[in-house]
Amino acid sequence: MEILRRVLAALWFILATAMLAPAFAATPLPVAAPGEVGLSEERLRLIADNVRNWIDRKELPGAVVMVARHGRLAYVTTQGMRDAAAGDPLREDSIFRLYSMTKPVTTVAAMTLVEEGRLALNDPVHRYIPEFKDMRVGTESFDPRTGGATFSTAPAKRAMTVGDLMRHTAGFTYGPPLSTRTHIQRMYQEAGIWSQGWVLADFARALAKLPLVHEPGTAWEYGHSTDVLGRVVEVAAGKTLDHVFQERIFAPVAMRDTAFSLSAAHVARLAQPQPDPVTGKTPELIDFTQPQGFFAGGHGLVGTAADYLRFAQMLLEGGTLDGRRVLGPRTVEYMASNHMHAGIAPGGAFLPGPGYGFGLGFAVRTDRGAADYNGSVGDYFWGGYAGTYFWIDPKEGLAVVFLTTEPVRRAQYRTALRQLVYQAIVR
Secondary structure (H helix, E strand, C coil), rough: HHHHHHHHHHHHHHHHHHHHHCCCCCCCCCCCCHHHCCCCHHHHHHHHHHHHHHHHHCCCCCEEEEEEEEEEEEEEEEEEEECCCCCEECCCCCCCCCHHHHHHHHHHHHEEEECCCCCCCCCEHCCCHHHHHCCEEEEEECCCEEEEEEEEEECCCCCEEHHHHHHHCCCCCCCCCCCCCCCHHHHHHCCCCCCCCCHHHHHHHHHHHCCCCCCCCCCCCCCHHHHHHHHHHHHHCCHHHHHHHHHHHHHHCCCCCCCCCCCCCCCCECCCCCCCCCCCCCCCCCCCCCCCCCCCCCCCCCCCHHHHHHHHHHHHCCCEEEECCCCHHHHHHHHHHCCCCCCECCCCCCCCCEEEEECEEEEEECCCCCCCCCCCCCCEEEEEEEEEECEECHHHHHHHHEEECCCHHHHHHHHHHHHHHHHCCCC
8 A cells, every 4th residue: 555655656746746847847947936036926917918909909910928036937918819810829938029029139149259259340341241341321412302213322431330230320320210211221121131041141242232311420320230240250250140049048048939930830839910909900010920041130029928038148247158158247237238338319200219238239228207107217128029028227226028920010009018017126
């Protein structure tokens, strides 16, 4: 009887462990009760309440929110649908299009090469991509009296640098609605710059044939800088960007579900957009149900909230996580410092907004009271076109990831989430 009891106990332990293993495997960080890290459990419930309201109003198909403080995961809410049309609910391990949240990953990869002496911020880009030598800058003018427009180009006064690529001062654009450079935007369209059919090396060469919208180093304008940085990384590392990411970031940080393309088995986990409640139109997003060969350092990754929270926590801990170092702490501090010196103008639309400058790969808060939402001086963030967002607040020991698939009103949800998280901090 005693032997049977022990056998049954052992079988129960094995079964229980097997049942719990997926949950443990999916936990990105050690877990804490909110009160253990200075958060109010009651106040945190307002996050779920608001997300539920957005979903009930058909504004969001679904969302995952993760809040970590002092290195421990204190709050998660997962609500809504992964694919509303299929009736498939969202799960914590659902995969999202990260779009521009790819940019910090590319910049971190580049900075690992800077630490090794294989790149330098003041290196000219043409050292790695020769086609970027002797770039030209375009000038557009409009005469309101005649309705006529003129366009001309002139040689750039200096070469763009690797640092310019990291801080969006290289002279590239994305075009309208972020910029009024309509002639250059037409040139971008004619060259097929927004196609997903590129190989990164060919994309960079094609972009090098087009004029810049600013003199390098003179203006911040959001554009294809980080895509070009990805190609610089490939050349400096001697490997394609997907392999660089895997070896230098994804493997050491244990980001198992982040990649440039989805396997057939992972397609069923991809979060899909829903029709907009105002227009009735479903947003057109990159089709990751098909294999992707364009390793776009500015917008090409997909991943989970858990993976990106680990990436954010690695930065918050000064470049290391679980004993594996990606960057040195002084490098992370340097990246998260404001690099918008007095000689750089906010060209186009300055997306970081009031109270923020820009570092290497993300916006950096310089003035707590000037911004339209709560935060700390020194916090840094970025988001993606399809609604994704993250921020890191070193002063509060805070890392937050918000993933959804809603590109139309994304700014208002990000602002609301900021308020909801900070109001939950009670000590």
